[in-house]
Amino acid sequence: VTVFLVGAGPGDPELISVRGARLLGSADVVLHDSLARPLVALARPGAEILDVGKSPGSTPVPQSQINRLLVEHGRRSQRVVRLKGGDPFVFARGAEEVRALQAAGIENSVVPGISAALAGPTSAGVPLTLRGLARAFTVLTGHEDPANWSSGYAGALVALRGTIVVMMGTTYIRQIARRLMDAGLSPDTPVAAVRAATTRTEEICRSTLAGIDDVVLPSPLLFVIGGVAGIDLRPLAPNNNACPQW
Protein backbone atom coordinates (compact mmCIF):
# COMPACT_ATOMS: atom_id res chain seq x y z
CA VAL A 1 0.00 0.00 0.00
CA THR A 2 1.39 3.40 -0.83
CA VAL A 3 -1.41 5.85 0.01
CA PHE A 4 -3.26 5.72 3.33
CA LEU A 5 -6.38 7.78 3.92
CA VAL A 6 -6.21 8.29 7.67
CA GLY A 7 -8.97 9.67 9.87
CA ALA A 8 -7.29 12.19 12.16
CA GLY A 9 -10.15 12.19 14.64
CA PRO A 10 -12.01 15.23 15.96
CA GLY A 11 -9.04 17.50 16.72
CA ASP A 12 -7.27 16.44 19.89
CA PRO A 13 -4.04 14.81 18.60
CA GLU A 14 -4.43 12.02 21.17
CA LEU A 15 -7.71 10.96 19.60
CA ILE A 16 -6.18 9.68 16.37
CA SER A 17 -5.98 5.86 16.30
CA VAL A 18 -2.77 4.08 17.23
CA ARG A 19 -2.52 2.89 13.62
CA GLY A 20 -3.09 6.37 12.24
CA ALA A 21 -0.35 7.78 14.49
CA ARG A 22 2.05 5.01 13.45
CA LEU A 23 1.44 5.55 9.73
CA LEU A 24 1.73 9.30 10.14
CA GLY A 25 5.03 8.87 11.93
CA SER A 26 6.52 6.90 9.05
CA ALA A 27 5.08 8.80 6.06
CA ASP A 28 7.27 10.42 3.43
CA VAL A 29 4.52 12.82 2.43
CA VAL A 30 1.52 14.07 4.41
CA LEU A 31 -1.39 15.90 2.78
CA HIS A 32 -3.69 17.31 5.45
CA ASP A 33 -6.92 19.24 6.00
CA SER A 34 -7.17 22.35 8.14
CA LEU A 35 -8.86 20.41 10.94
CA ALA A 36 -6.01 17.89 10.96
CA ARG A 37 -3.28 20.52 11.17
CA PRO A 38 -2.43 19.94 14.88
CA LEU A 39 -1.73 16.28 14.04
CA VAL A 40 1.12 17.17 11.68
CA ALA A 41 3.39 17.33 14.73
CA LEU A 42 3.23 13.51 14.74
CA ALA A 43 4.91 13.29 11.31
CA ARG A 44 8.59 12.37 11.23
CA PRO A 45 11.13 15.17 10.82
CA GLY A 46 11.91 15.60 7.14
CA ALA A 47 8.52 14.44 5.90
CA GLU A 48 7.03 16.61 3.18
CA ILE A 49 3.92 18.35 4.54
CA LEU A 50 1.25 19.70 2.22
CA ASP A 51 -1.64 21.71 3.60
CA VAL A 52 -4.58 21.20 1.24
CA GLY A 53 -7.21 22.47 3.70
CA LYS A 54 -9.46 25.46 3.56
CA SER A 55 -8.03 28.49 5.35
CA PRO A 56 -9.94 31.68 6.01
CA GLY A 57 -9.03 34.23 3.37
CA SER A 58 -7.29 31.84 0.97
CA THR A 59 -8.66 30.11 -2.10
CA PRO A 60 -9.68 26.54 -1.26
CA VAL A 61 -7.79 23.78 -3.05
CA PRO A 62 -10.31 22.15 -5.42
CA GLN A 63 -11.04 18.46 -4.79
CA SER A 64 -9.80 17.61 -8.29
CA GLN A 65 -6.42 19.09 -7.44
CA ILE A 66 -6.22 17.18 -4.16
CA ASN A 67 -6.97 14.00 -6.09
CA ARG A 68 -4.23 14.85 -8.58
CA LEU A 69 -1.72 15.55 -5.81
CA LEU A 70 -2.54 12.22 -4.17
CA VAL A 71 -1.97 10.36 -7.41
CA GLU A 72 1.29 12.19 -8.15
CA HIS A 73 2.73 11.57 -4.71
CA GLY A 74 1.40 8.02 -4.69
CA ARG A 75 3.44 7.37 -7.84
CA ARG A 76 6.62 8.96 -6.51
CA SER A 77 6.69 8.16 -2.81
CA GLN A 78 7.04 5.10 -0.64
CA ARG A 79 4.37 6.06 1.81
CA VAL A 80 1.81 8.85 1.52
CA VAL A 81 -0.63 9.72 4.31
CA ARG A 82 -3.72 11.70 3.42
CA LEU A 83 -4.79 12.99 6.82
CA LYS A 84 -8.45 13.95 7.01
CA GLY A 85 -10.27 15.52 9.97
CA GLY A 86 -12.70 13.08 11.61
CA ASP A 87 -13.42 9.94 9.58
CA PRO A 88 -12.54 9.70 5.87
CA PHE A 89 -15.99 8.36 4.96
CA VAL A 90 -18.20 10.78 6.91
CA PHE A 91 -18.82 13.97 4.92
CA ALA A 92 -15.17 14.03 3.94
CA ARG A 93 -15.07 13.13 0.24
CA GLY A 94 -12.81 10.19 1.03
CA ALA A 95 -14.65 8.04 -1.50
CA GLU A 96 -13.74 10.45 -4.28
CA GLU A 97 -10.08 10.29 -3.31
CA VAL A 98 -10.05 6.49 -3.18
CA ARG A 99 -11.68 6.37 -6.60
CA ALA A 100 -9.06 8.69 -8.06
CA LEU A 101 -6.31 6.47 -6.64
CA GLN A 102 -7.96 3.30 -7.92
CA ALA A 103 -8.40 4.83 -11.37
CA ALA A 104 -4.66 5.53 -11.39
CA GLY A 105 -3.87 2.00 -10.20
CA ILE A 106 -2.36 3.18 -6.93
CA GLU A 107 -2.64 0.93 -3.90
CA ASN A 108 -4.47 2.50 -0.99
CA SER A 109 -6.05 1.77 2.34
CA VAL A 110 -8.51 3.62 4.59
CA VAL A 111 -7.99 3.94 8.34
CA PRO A 112 -11.16 5.07 10.14
CA GLY A 113 -11.18 7.90 12.66
CA ILE A 114 -13.35 9.20 15.46
CA SER A 115 -15.86 11.45 13.76
CA ALA A 116 -16.82 14.72 15.43
CA ALA A 117 -20.35 13.36 15.07
CA LEU A 118 -19.45 11.05 17.96
CA ALA A 119 -16.78 13.04 19.81
CA GLY A 120 -18.76 16.30 19.76
CA PRO A 121 -21.67 14.94 21.77
CA THR A 122 -19.24 13.19 24.15
CA SER A 123 -17.44 16.50 24.76
CA ALA A 124 -20.78 18.01 25.70
CA GLY A 125 -21.57 15.12 28.05
CA VAL A 126 -24.38 13.97 25.77
CA PRO A 127 -24.89 10.25 25.04
CA LEU A 128 -25.99 9.72 21.42
CA THR A 129 -28.25 6.87 22.44
CA LEU A 130 -29.95 6.16 25.75
CA ARG A 131 -32.47 3.53 26.68
CA GLY A 132 -35.95 5.00 26.82
CA LEU A 133 -34.87 8.30 25.29
CA ALA A 134 -33.07 7.76 21.96
CA ARG A 135 -32.82 4.41 20.24
CA ALA A 136 -31.26 5.76 17.03
CA PHE A 137 -29.33 8.75 15.75
CA THR A 138 -29.17 10.49 12.41
CA VAL A 139 -26.18 12.50 11.22
CA LEU A 140 -26.62 15.12 8.54
CA THR A 141 -24.63 18.02 7.18
CA GLY A 142 -25.61 21.61 7.72
CA HIS A 143 -23.84 22.57 4.51
CA GLU A 144 -27.00 21.92 2.51
CA ASP A 145 -29.84 24.40 2.40
CA PRO A 146 -32.93 22.75 3.95
CA ALA A 147 -34.98 24.73 1.42
CA ASN A 148 -33.94 21.89 -0.90
CA TRP A 149 -35.28 19.15 1.41
CA SER A 150 -38.06 17.07 -0.06
CA SER A 151 -41.47 17.69 1.49
CA GLY A 152 -41.36 14.70 3.82
CA TYR A 153 -37.74 15.05 4.92
CA ALA A 154 -38.15 17.16 8.05
CA GLY A 155 -41.16 15.10 9.09
CA ALA A 156 -39.12 11.93 8.72
CA LEU A 157 -36.34 13.29 10.95
CA VAL A 158 -38.96 14.11 13.58
CA ALA A 159 -40.79 10.77 13.25
CA LEU A 160 -37.62 8.81 14.05
CA ARG A 161 -37.62 10.39 17.51
CA GLY A 162 -33.90 9.76 17.68
CA THR A 163 -30.97 12.05 18.24
CA ILE A 164 -30.23 14.42 15.35
CA VAL A 165 -26.63 15.50 14.83
CA VAL A 166 -26.03 18.39 12.45
CA MET A 167 -22.38 18.69 11.45
CA MET A 168 -20.98 21.92 10.02
CA GLY A 169 -24.16 23.62 11.14
CA THR A 170 -23.13 27.27 11.14
CA THR A 171 -24.76 28.37 7.90
CA TYR A 172 -28.12 26.64 7.89
CA ILE A 173 -28.91 25.72 11.49
CA ARG A 174 -31.59 28.41 11.81
CA GLN A 175 -33.41 27.14 8.74
CA ILE A 176 -33.01 23.52 9.87
CA ALA A 177 -34.47 24.31 13.30
CA ARG A 178 -37.37 26.13 11.66
CA ARG A 179 -38.12 23.17 9.37
CA LEU A 180 -38.00 20.73 12.29
CA MET A 181 -40.40 22.89 14.34
CA ASP A 182 -42.72 23.25 11.36
CA ALA A 183 -42.69 19.43 11.12
CA GLY A 184 -43.82 19.14 14.72
CA LEU A 185 -40.65 18.91 16.83
CA SER A 186 -41.26 20.79 20.07
CA PRO A 187 -39.61 24.23 20.33
CA ASP A 188 -38.49 23.12 23.80
CA THR A 189 -36.43 20.23 22.45
CA PRO A 190 -32.98 20.42 24.05
CA VAL A 191 -30.03 21.39 21.88
CA ALA A 192 -26.32 21.22 22.62
CA ALA A 193 -23.95 23.25 20.44
CA VAL A 194 -20.30 22.19 20.24
CA ARG A 195 -17.64 24.27 18.56
CA ALA A 196 -14.29 22.69 17.64
CA ALA A 197 -14.83 19.62 19.82
CA THR A 198 -11.76 18.31 21.69
CA THR A 199 -9.53 21.20 20.56
CA ARG A 200 -8.14 24.08 22.59
CA THR A 201 -10.84 26.37 21.16
CA GLU A 202 -13.67 24.01 22.13
CA GLU A 203 -16.83 25.75 23.31
CA ILE A 204 -20.02 24.11 24.46
CA CYS A 205 -23.37 25.63 25.22
CA ARG A 206 -26.96 24.60 25.58
CA SER A 207 -30.19 25.93 24.21
CA THR A 208 -33.48 24.71 22.77
CA LEU A 209 -34.76 24.30 19.25
CA ALA A 210 -36.55 27.65 19.53
CA GLY A 211 -33.48 29.30 21.02
CA ILE A 212 -31.06 27.95 18.40
CA ASP A 213 -31.93 30.89 16.21
CA ASP A 214 -29.83 33.16 18.31
CA VAL A 215 -26.81 31.01 19.06
CA VAL A 216 -23.62 32.90 18.35
CA LEU A 217 -20.57 30.70 18.06
CA PRO A 218 -17.95 30.63 15.35
CA SER A 219 -17.46 27.70 12.99
CA PRO A 220 -16.88 24.71 13.03
CA LEU A 221 -20.09 24.08 14.86
CA LEU A 222 -21.98 20.89 15.54
CA PHE A 223 -25.48 20.64 16.98
CA VAL A 224 -27.03 17.77 18.89
CA ILE A 225 -30.82 17.95 18.87
CA GLY A 226 -33.07 15.74 20.97
CA GLY A 227 -33.92 14.62 24.48
CA VAL A 228 -30.36 13.42 25.15
CA ALA A 229 -29.08 16.99 24.66
CA GLY A 230 -30.83 17.85 27.92
CA ILE A 231 -28.42 15.53 29.73
CA ASP A 232 -25.00 16.63 30.89
CA LEU A 233 -22.67 13.83 31.94
CA ARG A 234 -19.55 15.95 32.15
CA PRO A 235 -17.60 15.62 35.39
CA LEU A 236 -18.39 19.12 36.58
CA ALA A 237 -21.91 19.00 35.13
CA PRO A 238 -22.27 22.76 34.62
CA ASN A 239 -25.52 22.11 32.77
CA ASN A 240 -26.42 25.77 32.89
CA ASN A 241 -24.03 27.20 30.32
CA ALA A 242 -26.59 28.85 28.09
CA CYS A 243 -25.56 29.63 24.55
CA PRO A 244 -24.44 33.21 23.93
CA GLN A 245 -27.18 35.11 22.16
CA TRP A 246 -27.22 37.93 19.69
Add this chain to the structure above:
Amino acid sequence: VTVFLVGAGPGDPELISVRGARLLGSADVVLHDSLARPLVALARPGAEILDVGKSPGSTPVPQSQINRLLVEHGRRSQRVVRLKGGDPFVFARGAEEVRALQAAGIENSVVPGISAALAGPTSAGVPLTLRGLARAFTVLTGHEDPANWSSGYAGALVALRGTIVVMMGTTYIRQIARRLMDAGLSPDTPVAAVRAATTRTEEICRSTLAGIDDVVLPSPLLFVIGGVAGIDLRPLAPNNNACPQW
Protein backbone atom coordinates in the same frame (compact mmCIF):
# COMPACT_ATOMS: atom_id res chain seq x y z
CA VAL B 1 -9.94 11.49 37.50
CA THR B 2 -10.02 7.93 38.73
CA VAL B 3 -12.37 6.10 36.35
CA PHE B 4 -12.03 6.41 32.58
CA LEU B 5 -14.67 5.05 30.23
CA VAL B 6 -12.59 4.26 27.16
CA GLY B 7 -13.91 3.38 23.72
CA ALA B 8 -11.86 0.41 22.56
CA GLY B 9 -12.82 0.89 18.94
CA PRO B 10 -14.27 -1.76 16.62
CA GLY B 11 -11.96 -4.66 17.44
CA ASP B 12 -8.53 -4.23 15.84
CA PRO B 13 -6.29 -3.27 18.80
CA GLU B 14 -4.59 -0.63 16.62
CA LEU B 15 -7.88 1.22 16.20
CA ILE B 16 -8.11 2.35 19.81
CA SER B 17 -7.16 6.02 20.25
CA VAL B 18 -3.67 7.00 21.34
CA ARG B 19 -5.17 8.33 24.58
CA GLY B 20 -7.14 5.15 25.18
CA ALA B 21 -4.01 3.04 24.71
CA ARG B 22 -2.04 5.29 27.06
CA LEU B 23 -4.68 5.14 29.80
CA LEU B 24 -5.04 1.40 29.38
CA GLY B 25 -1.29 0.97 29.72
CA SER B 26 -1.24 2.73 33.08
CA ALA B 27 -4.45 1.41 34.64
CA ASP B 28 -4.47 -0.46 37.94
CA VAL B 29 -7.77 -2.13 37.11
CA VAL B 30 -9.38 -2.83 33.73
CA LEU B 31 -13.03 -3.86 33.38
CA HIS B 32 -13.73 -4.91 29.80
CA ASP B 33 -16.48 -6.11 27.45
CA SER B 34 -16.19 -9.23 25.31
CA LEU B 35 -15.60 -7.16 22.19
CA ALA B 36 -12.74 -5.33 23.89
CA ARG B 37 -10.99 -8.50 25.04
CA PRO B 38 -8.14 -8.36 22.45
CA LEU B 39 -7.23 -4.91 23.77
CA VAL B 40 -6.42 -6.24 27.23
CA ALA B 41 -2.95 -7.09 25.91
CA LEU B 42 -2.24 -3.34 26.08
CA ALA B 43 -2.71 -3.27 29.86
CA ARG B 44 0.41 -3.19 32.03
CA PRO B 45 1.63 -6.43 33.60
CA GLY B 46 0.16 -6.77 37.05
CA ALA B 47 -2.99 -4.82 36.32
CA GLU B 48 -6.17 -6.42 37.62
CA ILE B 49 -8.32 -7.53 34.66
CA LEU B 50 -12.04 -8.11 35.05
CA ASP B 51 -14.07 -9.52 32.18
CA VAL B 52 -17.61 -8.22 32.58
CA GLY B 53 -18.69 -9.06 29.02
CA LYS B 54 -21.23 -11.45 27.71
CA SER B 55 -19.77 -14.83 26.81
CA PRO B 56 -21.65 -17.57 25.02
CA GLY B 57 -22.90 -20.07 27.57
CA SER B 58 -22.27 -17.96 30.64
CA THR B 59 -24.70 -15.79 32.58
CA PRO B 60 -24.27 -12.15 31.54
CA VAL B 61 -23.11 -9.75 34.24
CA PRO B 62 -26.09 -7.45 34.95
CA GLN B 63 -25.53 -3.75 34.27
CA SER B 64 -26.25 -2.95 37.91
CA GLN B 65 -23.39 -5.19 38.97
CA ILE B 66 -21.01 -3.58 36.45
CA ASN B 67 -21.98 -0.19 37.86
CA ARG B 68 -21.30 -1.46 41.39
CA LEU B 69 -17.91 -2.88 40.41
CA LEU B 70 -16.95 0.44 38.81
CA VAL B 71 -17.86 2.34 41.95
CA GLU B 72 -16.02 -0.12 44.23
CA HIS B 73 -12.85 -0.06 42.19
CA GLY B 74 -13.15 3.70 41.67
CA ARG B 75 -13.06 4.10 45.45
CA ARG B 76 -10.12 1.76 45.96
CA SER B 77 -7.87 2.29 42.97
CA GLN B 78 -5.72 5.03 41.57
CA ARG B 79 -6.76 4.52 37.99
CA VAL B 80 -9.59 2.38 36.65
CA VAL B 81 -10.23 1.89 32.92
CA ARG B 82 -13.66 0.70 31.84
CA LEU B 83 -12.94 -0.54 28.33
CA LYS B 84 -15.99 -0.70 26.12
CA GLY B 85 -16.18 -2.03 22.55
CA GLY B 86 -16.73 0.77 20.01
CA ASP B 87 -17.71 4.11 21.51
CA PRO B 88 -18.98 4.40 25.11
CA PHE B 89 -21.97 6.53 24.09
CA VAL B 90 -23.23 4.52 21.08
CA PHE B 91 -25.52 1.68 22.20
CA ALA B 92 -23.11 0.90 25.01
CA ARG B 93 -24.86 1.99 28.22
CA GLY B 94 -21.95 4.31 28.97
CA ALA B 95 -24.35 6.97 30.22
CA GLU B 96 -25.67 4.60 32.88
CA GLU B 97 -22.14 3.90 34.09
CA VAL B 98 -21.22 7.58 34.24
CA ARG B 99 -24.37 8.29 36.22
CA ALA B 100 -23.57 5.55 38.72
CA LEU B 101 -20.09 7.01 39.19
CA GLN B 102 -21.43 10.54 39.55
CA ALA B 103 -24.00 9.38 42.09
CA ALA B 104 -21.15 7.89 44.11
CA GLY B 105 -19.08 11.07 43.80
CA ILE B 106 -16.33 9.39 41.81
CA GLU B 107 -14.41 11.42 39.27
CA ASN B 108 -14.63 10.11 35.74
CA SER B 109 -13.94 10.94 32.13
CA VAL B 110 -15.11 9.53 28.80
CA VAL B 111 -12.70 8.85 25.91
CA PRO B 112 -14.53 8.33 22.61
CA GLY B 113 -13.79 5.40 20.31
CA ILE B 114 -14.30 4.44 16.70
CA SER B 115 -17.76 2.91 16.59
CA ALA B 116 -18.33 -0.17 14.46
CA ALA B 117 -21.09 1.95 12.92
CA LEU B 118 -18.26 3.80 11.16
CA ALA B 119 -15.54 1.16 10.94
CA GLY B 120 -17.87 -1.58 9.68
CA PRO B 121 -18.84 0.25 6.49
CA THR B 122 -15.19 1.26 5.96
CA SER B 123 -14.11 -2.39 6.22
CA ALA B 124 -16.64 -3.19 3.50
CA GLY B 125 -15.36 -0.35 1.30
CA VAL B 126 -18.63 1.52 1.75
CA PRO B 127 -18.62 5.30 2.33
CA LEU B 128 -21.37 6.29 4.78
CA THR B 129 -22.03 9.51 2.87
CA LEU B 130 -21.44 10.35 -0.77
CA ARG B 131 -22.38 13.42 -2.75
CA GLY B 132 -25.43 12.73 -4.85
CA LEU B 133 -26.13 9.39 -3.20
CA ALA B 134 -26.38 9.73 0.59
CA ARG B 135 -26.40 13.04 2.38
CA ALA B 136 -27.17 11.60 5.82
CA PHE B 137 -26.97 8.36 7.75
CA THR B 138 -29.04 6.83 10.52
CA VAL B 139 -27.71 4.32 13.01
CA LEU B 140 -30.09 2.02 14.83
CA THR B 141 -29.88 -1.13 16.88
CA GLY B 142 -31.17 -4.46 15.66
CA HIS B 143 -31.69 -5.55 19.25
CA GLU B 144 -35.19 -4.09 19.23
CA ASP B 145 -38.08 -5.89 17.59
CA PRO B 146 -39.39 -3.71 14.74
CA ALA B 147 -42.86 -5.03 15.60
CA ASN B 148 -42.66 -2.31 18.27
CA TRP B 149 -41.86 0.47 15.80
CA SER B 150 -44.47 3.21 15.65
CA SER B 151 -46.52 3.25 12.45
CA GLY B 152 -44.50 5.97 10.74
CA TYR B 153 -41.06 4.77 11.78
CA ALA B 154 -40.14 2.58 8.81
CA GLY B 155 -41.56 5.19 6.42
CA ALA B 156 -39.41 7.85 8.06
CA LEU B 157 -36.25 5.78 7.63
CA VAL B 158 -37.11 5.38 3.95
CA ALA B 159 -38.05 9.05 3.45
CA LEU B 160 -34.61 10.22 4.63
CA ARG B 161 -33.07 8.44 1.64
CA GLY B 162 -29.82 8.25 3.57
CA THR B 163 -27.65 5.33 4.56
CA ILE B 164 -29.16 3.05 7.22
CA VAL B 165 -26.77 1.25 9.55
CA VAL B 166 -28.20 -1.54 11.67
CA MET B 167 -25.86 -2.56 14.49
CA MET B 168 -26.23 -5.93 16.22
CA GLY B 169 -28.57 -6.95 13.45
CA THR B 170 -28.52 -10.72 13.78
CA THR B 171 -31.85 -11.23 15.52
CA TYR B 172 -34.20 -8.81 13.80
CA ILE B 173 -32.66 -7.96 10.42
CA ARG B 174 -35.24 -10.02 8.53
CA GLN B 175 -38.12 -8.18 10.17
CA ILE B 176 -36.39 -4.83 9.68
CA ALA B 177 -35.86 -5.51 5.97
CA ARG B 178 -39.51 -6.53 5.63
CA ARG B 179 -40.71 -3.34 7.34
CA LEU B 180 -38.49 -1.19 5.12
CA MET B 181 -39.78 -2.88 1.95
CA ASP B 182 -43.37 -2.52 3.15
CA ALA B 183 -42.63 1.18 3.62
CA GLY B 184 -41.51 1.47 0.01
CA LEU B 185 -37.76 0.87 0.00
CA SER B 186 -36.88 -1.06 -3.17
CA PRO B 187 -36.15 -4.78 -2.68
CA ASP B 188 -33.11 -4.18 -4.92
CA THR B 189 -31.56 -1.71 -2.47
CA PRO B 190 -27.93 -2.77 -1.94
CA VAL B 191 -26.93 -4.20 1.43
CA ALA B 192 -23.50 -4.90 2.85
CA ALA B 193 -23.22 -7.25 5.82
CA VAL B 194 -20.15 -7.01 8.05
CA ARG B 195 -19.37 -9.50 10.78
CA ALA B 196 -16.83 -8.63 13.48
CA ALA B 197 -15.40 -5.66 11.56
CA THR B 198 -11.60 -5.19 11.76
CA THR B 199 -11.05 -8.41 13.74
CA ARG B 200 -9.45 -11.66 12.63
CA THR B 201 -12.91 -13.18 12.19
CA GLU B 202 -14.14 -10.34 9.99
CA GLU B 203 -16.45 -11.43 7.16
CA ILE B 204 -18.03 -9.21 4.55
CA CYS B 205 -20.66 -10.02 2.00
CA ARG B 206 -23.14 -8.25 -0.22
CA SER B 207 -26.80 -8.73 -0.91
CA THR B 208 -29.99 -6.74 -1.42
CA LEU B 209 -32.84 -5.83 0.85
CA ALA B 210 -34.88 -8.71 -0.58
CA GLY B 211 -31.93 -11.08 -0.26
CA ILE B 212 -31.10 -10.13 3.33
CA ASP B 213 -33.66 -12.63 4.52
CA ASP B 214 -31.30 -15.45 3.80
CA VAL B 215 -27.97 -14.06 4.94
CA VAL B 216 -26.19 -16.55 7.15
CA LEU B 217 -23.40 -15.05 9.17
CA PRO B 218 -22.75 -15.38 12.88
CA SER B 219 -23.01 -12.49 15.30
CA PRO B 220 -21.87 -9.71 15.79
CA LEU B 221 -23.34 -8.54 12.55
CA LEU B 222 -23.79 -5.06 11.14
CA PHE B 223 -25.78 -4.15 8.05
CA VAL B 224 -25.36 -1.14 5.79
CA ILE B 225 -28.48 -0.48 3.73
CA GLY B 226 -28.67 2.02 0.89
CA GLY B 227 -27.19 3.05 -2.43
CA VAL B 228 -23.69 3.40 -0.97
CA ALA B 229 -23.69 -0.32 -0.09
CA GLY B 230 -23.50 -0.99 -3.83
CA ILE B 231 -20.08 0.65 -3.87
CA ASP B 232 -16.91 -1.27 -3.05
CA LEU B 233 -13.86 0.88 -2.48
CA ARG B 234 -11.67 -1.88 -1.08
CA PRO B 235 -8.25 -2.21 -2.67
CA LEU B 236 -9.02 -5.54 -4.30
CA ALA B 237 -12.61 -4.53 -5.03
CA PRO B 238 -14.03 -8.07 -5.01
CA ASN B 239 -17.53 -6.60 -5.24
CA ASN B 240 -18.97 -9.97 -6.07
CA ASN B 241 -18.76 -11.72 -2.72
CA ALA B 242 -22.40 -12.63 -2.38
CA CYS B 243 -23.67 -13.37 1.09
CA PRO B 244 -23.90 -17.06 2.00
CA GLN B 245 -27.50 -18.19 1.89
CA TRP B 246 -29.48 -20.76 3.75
